[in-house]
Amino acid sequence: MHTHSTHENASSMRGIAYWCRKLGLDGSFITDHDTRIGILKNAANFYDVSLSKKLITELPEENHWLGWTGTEGSDVSIGNVLGKDAMLLKAIPGAVGSAFFSAQGKRQQVTLMAQVSINLDFCPIDFNPLVHGIMLDISMSERPPDFETAHLCYAAGLCPSMPDNYHVRPMDLKPIWQNIEFRLTEDALGFTDFGDENCFSLLTIKLFCREGAKPFSLAHSRFKLARTLWAQDLLERQKEYAKSIGSYYGIILYAANEISSLGQHKISYSESTPLVDYHRENYPTGASHAINHLKHYDGIYSYCHMFDAFKRENLDEKQRREIMESRFKEMLESRCDGAYLLETGYPEGRAGFSINEHMYVWDKLALNGVFLTGYGNNDSHSCHVGWVKGNNFCAHIFADSVERNSLLTAFKKGRLYSADPVIWRDAEFHMECMGKDMGSIIALKQGDKFNVNIKISLPAGQYTLKVSSHEILLREEVLKHGIHEFNIEGIVKKPVEAVRVMIYNMDGRCIMFSNPIYLVCSTHVKLSKIELPPYRL
Secondary structure, eight states: OOBOOTTSTTOOHHHHHHHHHHHTOOEEEEEEEHHHHSOOOOGGGEEEGGGOHHHHHHOOGGGGGGSEEEOTTEEEEEEEETTEEEEEEEEOTTSEEEEEEEOOTTSSOEEGGGTEEEEEEEEEESOOTTTEEEEEEEEEEEETTTTEEEEEEEEEESOOOOOTTEEEEEOOOOSSOEEEEEEHHHHHBTTBTTGGGOEEOEEEEEEEEOTTSOOOEEEEEEEEEEESOOHHHHHHHHHHHHHHHHHHHTSEEEEEEEEOSSSSOEEEOOTTOOOOOTTSTTOOOSHHHHHHHHHHTTOOEEEOOTTGGGTTSOOOHHHHHHHHHHHHHHHHHHGGGGOSEEEEEOTTOBTTBOHHHHHHHHHHHHHTTOOOEEEEOOOBOOSSSSTTTSSOOEEEEOOSSSSHHHHHHHHHHTOEEEEOTTTTTTOEEEEEETTEETTOEEEOOTTOEEEEEEEEEEEEEEEEEEEEETTEEEEEEEEEEEEEEEEEEEEOOSSEEEEEEEEEETTSOEEEEEOOEEEEOTTSTTTTTSOOOGGGO
């Protein structure tokens, strides 16, 4: 429901598809940040040594990603070479020296689907290809099944042989200044399956100098990273790749996007909703514009990570409770920006707030007439950690098919529950009340009795099942592996009863939670002026 892929080297659509198949999932939504899909305007896209002498010589720690850093085995200096200000990399005999341009953090990482190329101005000095070697090493994505980093390399002279995860192409260097364009997207094709679904992460210039040989240098004056595909065109290309990669692995991948620069983050799941055009002239910014954009296209979208603004704060219980009440009021006032879904579930919580604290806000919104479909996820930014033992949930969706529109209809109706993708692999769950399924709104009166039927097929082990409405526990059972069926009886006491099932392992970790069945007193003063969503009735 919330994964990040080809725009970051630790992840990829192929890696996500690999884990879906391995865990027995039907598929995944790919929800890359829209600001990563669009144009990233950043000074590190281009620099010229003559304009950047201070930066390169001082390399302040907070800006080291903007320039080059040398390692042992090379000497990095600034000088004039054949009339050009240049960074001079000098090789030391018998050692491997390198200097690297790092896409530090995620500022410069870019998917090769964007038709990526780099331009470099080079001039080798005293270079003898019989005893010297120069290699440009492009670090790309970590690829399944072993998740080793793929490398695209350009080599001249005497360079060592490289392992299988390196694809080496020849490079022709002359003892003069040359501007060389390296077309990374084209050159990565055929190297790995779906080669241009890789991500540019790191460029390293490596110098090799045989023991006993004379030293040599490589002068470098200019670097440019370019892309010719972005925004909606790039998203459309990603959608095509998602279908192809999903078919290759026998699962379903849908490319969606996370709106990341207009207020609270939102995931846009709808096929028909285009990216926000951040770069349109005089385009206004703010949460209201994201909301208007999504509503204009009748989009199905979620309200994400409600507590992330506080994730670096050391809060005590009282402070957390105050923040929960504050976030509830803000979310109620905006009605969660018109979203249909709410990210509520991480087994270990998120941003210092437990899963139960997320549930508290979700239930309190319902008590005030805001009915959202809650779901769990892992917000994955990596394919090599966290999928088996991570802070993960996947969604089990009751839809007529795996077609995108069918899934979106189930999202609106709350017809899904979330569970640990490993433990719950062969388990099943169903809940209904008065013939209505999970997520439904049933109109009753205060004092009316209700009966909820629950059917569960539990995996191996022992678990604690808790059925609650808001913070009131209706039933608690310790259950073992097998099929269980029972009824929960209760009386409508609140304007809204939100009857939910949560299951915990014996360590107290939540491994499954359902969407509630809502028992609503529509005549109550709190709800009498609120139009209940007809698709839930």
